[in-house]
Amino acid sequence: NGTVRPGQFFSDGRRKVDYVLVFHHCRQTSLKGSAHHHPPHRLNVISNGSFPPADPVGGAVGQRGGGDREVCVDLGVGVDSVVEEAYLEGDPAEGEKVLIREEFEARLLEAGLEMERDTEIRVYGPSFTRLHAPWSVLSREAEFLKIKVPTNKSYRVREERGLSGTLSEFWRKMNQPFQPSIPQLDHSTKHLAHFSSQHNITEGLLLHDEWARYGAFYKYQPVDLIRKYFGEKIGLYFAWLGLYTQLLIPASIVGVFVFCYGCNTVDTNIPSQEMCDEHQNFTMCPLCDRACDYWQLSSECGTARTSHLFDNPATVFFAIFMSVWVAMFLEQWKRRQITLNHSWDLTGLEDEEVETHTLLFIYHYGDRLPGYLINISSILFMFGLTFSLVFGMIVYRIVLSTVMAMSPDPQTKSNVRVTVTATAVTINLVVILILDEIYGAVAVWLTELEIPRTERDFEERLILKAFLLKFVNAYAPIFYVAFFKGRFAGRPGDYVYVFNDYRMEECAPGGCLIELCIQLSIIMVGKQLIQNNMFEIGIPKLKKLIRAFKDKGISLEEREGQLTRHPQQWNLDYTLVPFDGLTPEYMEMIIQFGFVSLFVASFPLAPLFALINNVIEIRLDAKKFVTELRRPDSVRTKDIGIWYNILSGMGKFSVIINAFVISFTSGFIPRMVYQYMYSPTGTMHGFVDHSLSYFNISHFPSGTAPTSKAPNITFCRYRDYREPPWSAEAYQFSKAYWAVLAARLAFVILFQNLVMFLGLLVAWMISDVPKDISEQLKREKKMLVDVFLREEKEKLHLVQTLFSKNHPSEGHPETSQYCGRCVVAEYFPADLSQTVDVR
Amino acid sequence: NGTVRPGQFFSDGRRKVDYVLVFHHCRQTSLKGSAHHHPPHRLNVISNGSFPPADPVGGAVGQRGGGDREVCVDLGVGVDSVVEEAYLEGDPAEGEKVLIREEFEARLLEAGLEMERDTEIRVYGPSFTRLHAPWSVLSREAEFLKIKVPTNKSYRVREERGLSGTLSEFWRKMNQPFQPSIPQLDHSTKHLAHFSSQHNITEGLLLHDEWARYGAFYKYQPVDLIRKYFGEKIGLYFAWLGLYTQLLIPASIVGVFVFCYGCNTVDTNIPSQEMCDEHQNFTMCPLCDRACDYWQLSSECGTARTSHLFDNPATVFFAIFMSVWVAMFLEQWKRRQITLNHSWDLTGLEDEEVETHTLLFIYHYGDRLPGYLINISSILFMFGLTFSLVFGMIVYRIVLSTVMAMSPDPQTKSNVRVTVTATAVTINLVVILILDEIYGAVAVWLTELEIPRTERDFEERLILKAFLLKFVNAYAPIFYVAFFKGRFAGRPGDYVYVFNDYRMEECAPGGCLIELCIQLSIIMVGKQLIQNNMFEIGIPKLKKLIRAFKDKGISLEEREGQLTRHPQQWNLDYTLVPFDGLTPEYMEMIIQFGFVSLFVASFPLAPLFALINNVIEIRLDAKKFVTELRRPDSVRTKDIGIWYNILSGMGKFSVIINAFVISFTSGFIPRMVYQYMYSPTGTMHGFVDHSLSYFNISHFPSGTAPTSKAPNITFCRYRDYREPPWSAEAYQFSKAYWAVLAARLAFVILFQNLVMFLGLLVAWMISDVPKDISEQLKREKKMLVDVFLREEKEKLHLVQTLFSKNHPSEGHPETSQYCGRCVVAEYFPADLSQTVDVR
Secondary structure (H helix, E strand, O other), rough: OOOOOOOEEEOOOOOOOEEEEEEEEEEOOOOOOOEEEEHOOOOOOOOOOOOOOOOOOOHHOOOOOOOOOOOOOOOOOOOHHHHHHHHHOOOOOOOHHHHHHHHHHHHHHOOOOEEEOOOOOOOEEEEEEEEEEHHHHHHHHHHHHOOOOOOEEEEEOOOHHHHHHHHHHHHHHHHHHHHOOOOOOOOOOEOOOOOOOOOOOOOHHHHHHHHHHHOOOOOOOHHHHHHHHHOOHHHHHHHHHHHHHHHHHHHHHHHHHHHHHHHHHOOHHHHHHHOOOOOOEEEOOOOOOOOOOEEEEHHHHHHHHHHHHOHHHHHHHHHHHHHHHHHHHHHHHHHHHHHHHHOOOOOOOOOOOOOHHHHHHHHHHOOOOOHHHHHHHHHHHHHHHHHHHHHHHHHHHHHHHHHHHHOOHHHHHHHHHHHHHHHHHHHHHHHHHHHHHHHHHHHHHHHHOOOEEEEHHHHHHHHHHHHHHHHHHHHHHHHHHHHHHHOOOOOEEEOOOEEEEEOOOOOOOOOOHHHHHHHHHHHEEEEEEHHHHHHHHHHHHHHHHHHHHHHHHHHHHHHHOOOOOOOOOOHHHHHOEOOOOOOOOOOHHHHHHHHHHOHHHHHOOOHHHHHHHHHHHHHHHHHHHHEEEEEOOOOOOOOHHHHHHHHHHHHHHHHOOOOOOOHOOOOOOHHHHHHHHOOOOOOOOOOOHHHEEEEHHHHHHOOOOOOOOOOOOOOEEOOOOOOOOOOOOOOOOOOOHHHHHHHHHHHHHHHHHHHHHHHHHHHOOOOOOHHHHHHHHHHHHHHHHHHHHHHHHHHHHHHHHHHHOOOOOOOOOOOOOOOOOOOOOOEEEOOOOOHHOOO | OOOOOOOOEEOOOOOOOOEEEEEEEOOOHHHHHHHHHHOOOOOOOOOOOOOOOOOHHHOOOOOOOOOOOOOOOOOOOOOOHHHHHHHHHHHHHHHHHHHHHHHHHHHHHHOOEEEEEOOOOOOOOOEEEEEEOOOOHHHHHHHHOOOOOOOEEEEEEEOOHHHHHHHHHHHHHHHHOOOOOOOOOOOOEEOOOOOOOOOOOHHHHHHHHHHOOOHOOOOOOHHHHHHHHHHHHHHHHHHHHHHHHHHHHHHHHHHHHHHHHHHHOOOOOOHHHHHHHHHHEEEOOOOOOOOOEEEEHHHHHHHHHHHHHOHHHHHHHHHHHHHHHHHHHHHHHHHHHHHHHHHHHOOOOOOOOHHHHHHHHHHHOOOOHHHHHHHHHHHHHHHHHHHHHHHEEEEEHHHHHHHHHHHHHHHHOHHHHHHHHHHHHHHHHHHHHHHHHHHHHHHHHHOOOOOOHHHHHHHHHEEEEHHHHHHHHHHHHHHHHHHHHOOOOEEEOOEEEEEEEOOOOOOOOOOHHHHHHHHHHHHHHHHHHHHHHHHHHHHHHHHHHHHHHHHHHHHHHHHHHHHOOOHHHHHHHHHOEEOOOOHHHHHHHHHHHHHHOOOOOHHOOHHHHHHHHHHHHHHHHHHHHHHEOOOOOOOOOOOOHHHHHHHHHHHHHHHHHHHHHHHHHHHHHHHHHHHHHHOOOOOOOHHHHHHEEEHHHHOOOOOOOOOOOOOOOOOOEEOOOOOOOOOOOOOOEOOOHHHHHHHHHHHHEEEEEEEOOOOOOOHHHOOOHHHHHHHHHHHHHHHHHHHHHHHHHHHHHHHHHHHHHHOOOOOOOOOOOEEEOOOOOOOEEEOOHHHHOOO
C-alpha cells in the first residue's frame, strides 16, 4: 500500500527513512551562555552491539522506543534549542566537530543502522542524514523492550449471545456513523499479540482526513491509529481527552436540565416573589457611608430572579451528581487504560527510568539544599503575588465603587455595580492569563534548580509545581468570591473598613452565589477562548514564522534553491515546529476539569461549556499534531502518570468545596431551616422578612448616616441573623444564626460523607479490569501453557527414546481415561516439625 | 544437616517423604447426605506429562504450589471432611474403589511422582501412601510457576556509609537480642533469586524453639523461615501480625502517657472540682419517676473524677495521633509486603484463579437469584437480631433499674447502678461470644448458597459476610452507648417512655464517655481473654480428643498395635487437627484493630491491651501451627487480599467515628465553647453551673414528682442547654445549645478533613517501594540485560564469522572510546502525514 514517493525512502527507493538527523554548517559564531545547563546528550540505543559489559554506565537502559519503530535512537528530548547552541562554538572547533560527527555516525553504523547522506556536500545551512533501521536491529531492540510477537495461534473472541448480544449489536449499529471510517482492525479474531514491523504509509493520510478536521467532531477518535503513529504517550492523551469529552455529554445534559428547572420555577419561587413584591416595602440600610441612601429591596428584583436560576434545590442534586460523576470518570479511565494497555500490549511494560541530561551536573551544584530553599520560597512568593493581586482587585473594586457612588452624576451612580464588575473581571482575566505564562516559565526554572535525577522525575516535579501555581492563579479570585466576599463586612453601625476609609464590599442582595457564577463563567469561557485561539493557534504560527525568518537570515537564497531543487520530505518536515511535550495540553484540560468539578454547584452550565470547548480542542490538537508539529518521538508509557493523581486529588477536593458552596454560599440551608424550624405555615412565606435583621437608624455612628434627606423611618433592614435593637443583646448573633450555622455544618458533614461513600461504592462496583479483558488474558495464558507443554512433551519423548535404547521399557500402566473420582481419604504434606515430639 | 530419622524418608533412607495420602479401609457403611455439596476433586498437577493438548479443561492451571515443594498435588483444600464421606459408600463399591485408587495412583506415577506403600496390607483403619517428588518433576513444575533460579552472578548490596551507615549499624546492634537466633541468611551478598530445592529438615525444630514459645515473646519472628516451611500465605499472616504488634508499641506508649496526663491533672481540673464541691449545692432532678428523690451533684464526684481520666484535651491529640497511626500502619504494611514480595521472589506472580469444587454444581441450582435473595434477607435478619438484642439489653437495664429503685431495701437502692451495669455487660459479652460463633457458621452457609466461581472469590465473599456480621455484633452495643444513650431521654416534665411506663435511660452524671469506656474495656478484654483461652486452645484440644475417640471406635486394638509397632512420622501427623484456613485468625485481629482504631478517643489504653494480647497471640498461634495442626498446604500469594481493603475501610471509618466521639460523646466541645464564648473570666470556673438547666418542680406532670418528702426547693437542675422556666420560650433549646451544636459540627469537619489530609500526606511521604528494593530491582534488571547482551554478542560474532567466509569484511570503523558529545543539531522521526502537503 502506498506508492513510492520521493523523500520517504533512501535513494534506492526500497529502504524507508525512519529517522532524520540534521547538521548545521554555518559561518556565524554566536556563543550563548546557557550551554552548561544542557550537557551533551548521550547516544542511547539500548544495545549497541559492541556494548562493553564491564562498564555499568554504558548499560543504562533507555525507556523510549517507538511503538513500531523500535530503534531507540534517543538523543534526549527537546534538544533542538540546546544543540543549536552547542554547535555554535566557532571555527577553531570546527575540525574537531567533524571528527566527533564521524565518530557518532560510526557508532550508529556499528549499532546496525543504515545511513544515507546528502549527495552534494554543502558548507552552509542544514544538511540531512537519513537513518534506516533494518529488520535485524528492530528485532534485537524489540527483544529488549519485550515486545510480544504473534504466534501462529489465534482464537476467536467469544461472541455475545442472547439479549446482551442483540443489545451490543444494536449499540454497534447505532454507533456506526460516529466511528471514524478507517479500515477496522478485525476484532473478532485476535492474535496473541500484534507486532507490526511495517510502517503503514497511508496512516498519515488517514489521520489527516478522519481525525484532524472539524467536520469529524461527532466521531470517535481513531485512538489505535494515533498510538501507532505517534506512540503510546500521545495515544493515551487523546484517549483520555476523548473519554473526558464523552463523559461530559451526560454531565452537560443534566446541567442544562438543572438550569432549565431553575428557569421554570423562577415564577413560582416564593423568596424571589417576596423580594420583588413592592408592597412588602423592606427599607434596606445604605450600601455605603453618607453618599448612599436607603433603598427598597424590590429594586433588586432582577438579581433575585437571576439568582434563583443557579441557586435552587436542583443544584444540590447536581452537586451530588457531579461528585459521583468525577468518581465514575476516574474509574472509567482506569478501565479504559487497562483495556488500552491490553490491546497495545503494554501489560508487561515496567517503568524504567531514564537518567536526565542534568545527571552529570549534580556535582556541579554540590548540595541541593539551596535549590530547595529557593524553590519553596519562590513558590510561596508566587502564591503571595497571586493573593496580593486578588487583594489589589478587591481594593480596586472598593475604591472605584466608593468614588463612583460619591459622583454627583446620577447616570454614573446607577451603573456602579455593572461598571465595577465588568472592569474588574476583565482586568482579572488579563492578569490571570499573563501570570499563567509567567508561572509556566517559573516552574521550569525551579525544577531545573532541583536537579531531579530522571526524566520522569523531572516531568513530575515540573507538572506538580506548574499545576500548583496555575491552579492558585486561576482559582484564587473564585475562592475569594465563594467563601470570603461579604463575610467580613460587619453590620450597620459597626462596618469593617480598609485603609480607614473604605467599607469592605458586600455581596449582591441576591446572594453571593450569583456573583460567583458570573466570575466563574467569565474566567472559564474567557480563558478557554483566549488560550485556545491566541496561544494554541497564534503562538505556534508566530514561532514558525520566527524560525523561518531566522533560517532565512543565514542563507536565504541557498536554502530556497535547495528547496526548489529537491523538495524532499525531510526538508519540509524540518520547517515544522518541534514538539515540546504534552504538559501544556494536559494542564489546560486539568484546569478546565477544576471548573467542571470544583464549583459546579454554583454554575451548572460549566460542563456544557467544557464540552463545547473540548470538541473543538480535540480537532485543534489533532490538526496541530498532524500538520504543524514535527512528528514527535514516540514514547511508551502505561499510564498518564502524575496527572491521574492530580485528577483524583481534585476529585477529593471538589467534594468539600461543593459542600461548602452549597451550605455557605448558596441560600439553600437558610431556606430549609426557615421552612422546617421557623415558618408558621410550613411554607417559604415570610422567609425574606425572617432573613433580614433590624437596625435602629439612630445608632449610626456620626458621619456615616446617609446625608441625602431626612428619613421618615426608624429602622432599616440588613441581611443577617442578629438580635433586634430592642433586645437585651441588641445586634448580637441571634438564636436563628446559630441554628442556621449548625444546619450548614451538619449539611457539610452529611454531604461530604455521603459523596465519599458513593464514590467508594462506584469505585467498588466498576471493576478496574473489564471482564472481557480478564477473560482474554486467562485464555492467552492457557494457550501459552498449551504451547509450552507440547514442546515439553516432545523433548521428554526425545529423551525417553534415547533412554529406552539403554534400558528396557518399564511399562507405565496405560490410562486412557482421566480418573475423575477422588479415592484418597485424606492427604497432608509431610510435617517436619513433629520430629520434636518423636524424640 | 539432620540425621536420618524414621518416617521422614522412604525405606531406602534416601528419598524424602514430601506428601502423604491416607486411605481408609473400613467395614461400617454410613452414607452421609451432604456428599453432593462436595464434588470429587480433580487431580491438579499443573502438568502431568501426558497432558492432552486438545482438551482445554484439562489444562487448568493450578495456583497452589509450595514455596519450595513445587509439586502441586492439589487435591482441593479442606477436603478431609468430604473425603471421609466419599469413601463410605458401602461394600458393593469396594471393588470399584480399589480400581479407581489404582488408576489414581497410576496417574501420579505418570506425572513423575514416586510412591511408597505400606509393606503389609491391612483391611481396616487408615493406610498411608507416601509420595516423593524427584528433582525432574520439581524443575518442570517450577518452570510452570515461573520460579526464578539463581544465576552464577551475585552482587554486593551496597553498604551504607557515613552517618546513616553508623546509625544503621547501631540499630542492628541494638536489635541483636531481639533477633531470633537462627542461622541468618547472608544479606550482604544476594543472589539474583533464591531457589532452594532442599528441604531443611532442621527448620521444623528451629521454628519450634525460636518461635513457638512464650519465652521468645520479645524477639522478632523468623518470617523467612515461616514462609519457607508453611508457604507464603501463612508467612504473610505472621509478617502482618508482627508489624501490627510492633507498631502497637508506640501507640501503647502514647496511650499510657495520655492516660497519665489525665491522672495528673485530675486534681487541678476545674469542672470536676466544681462537681465535687459540696458548697456549690446543685440539686438535681430525680433520676426516675416517683421512687427517686432529688439528689446532690457532689454525690457523683467519683464518676466525675474518673471521667476526667479519659475525657481530657490530651484525648483529642491522641485521636489525631491514632488516625495518623492507622494511615502509617497501612502504608508501612504496603512497604513490608513489597519487601517480602521481593525477597520471596513473588514480584512476577500473578493471581491465577482456582476453580472451586462447587463449579460443577452451578447448574444444579439453576438461577442464582434465590441465593442472593436468601443472602441479603439473611444478613438483614442477622442485623435485626443483633439490634433487637441490643434493644433487649436496654430494656433489661431500664426495667431492672426501675424495679431496684422501687425496692424498699436501701442496700439494694444504693447499688442500682453497679448491679445493673455489671450484670448487663456480662450478659452482653456472653451474647456477643455466642452470636460470634453462630454468625461464623451462617456466613459459610450463605456463601455456599452464592456458589462463587473461584476459591479466591469464595474466600473473599465469606470474609466480607463474616466480617460484616461479626463487626455489627461486636460494635452495636458500643455504638449505642457512644451515640444514642441518653440522647432520647427527654427532659424533666417531658420524659420519653418505653412501654408507657419505663423512662429511657440517661448517661451517668460524669458523661456518656465513662460508660463507653467501661463497655469498651470489658468487651475488648473479655472477648480477647475468652476467645484466646477457651476457643483457640480449648476447642482444638477438644476436637483432637473427639477425633481420637472416633478412630478408636473403629479398631482400637489394631491401631494401637500399629502405633506401637511402627511409630512412623505419618502416623503421628495423622492424629493432628487439620488446618482450616487463616480466616479466624485474621478476623480476630481485625475486630481488635477496630477497638484500637474506632473508639480510641474514648479509651486510650486500648492499644496497650491489644499489644499485650498480641504478644501472647503470636506465640500461641505459632505453637498451634507447629505442634497442633497438620502442616498446611502452602499457598503462594502476593498480598493479604481482602483484609487489606477491610483494614483500609476501617481506617476511613475510624476518622469519622473518632470525630463524633470527641465532639458529641466527650465534653470537650462544651468546655471549649464555655471557655471562649461564655466564661466571664476566660477560665473554666462556672462551667458546671452553665451546663445545667433549670426546671421548676411545680411543672412535673402529676404522679411523676418524687413522693418521698416535701421539697424545700423551687428549681431542680438537669444536664442540658435549655431556656429556664422564667423565659418566654421556657424549656426550648437555648442559644447556647445551638452554639455548642455548631461548634461540635465544626469540629467534626475540621477533624475529619485534617486527619484525611494528614493521612494523604503520610501515604505520599512513605513511598510504597522501599528505596533499597527499587535499587536492587534496577541492578538486577541491568545485570539481566548484561548477560543477555553478552549472549547476543557471541551469537552475532558467530554469525559474522560464518558470514565473513562468504563476503569480504567491510571494515567498520574502529571506535575504541564512547562518543560522549552530541554533534547532531536536530533530529526527528520521519513524518508521514506531511505527504499530504506535498501533493
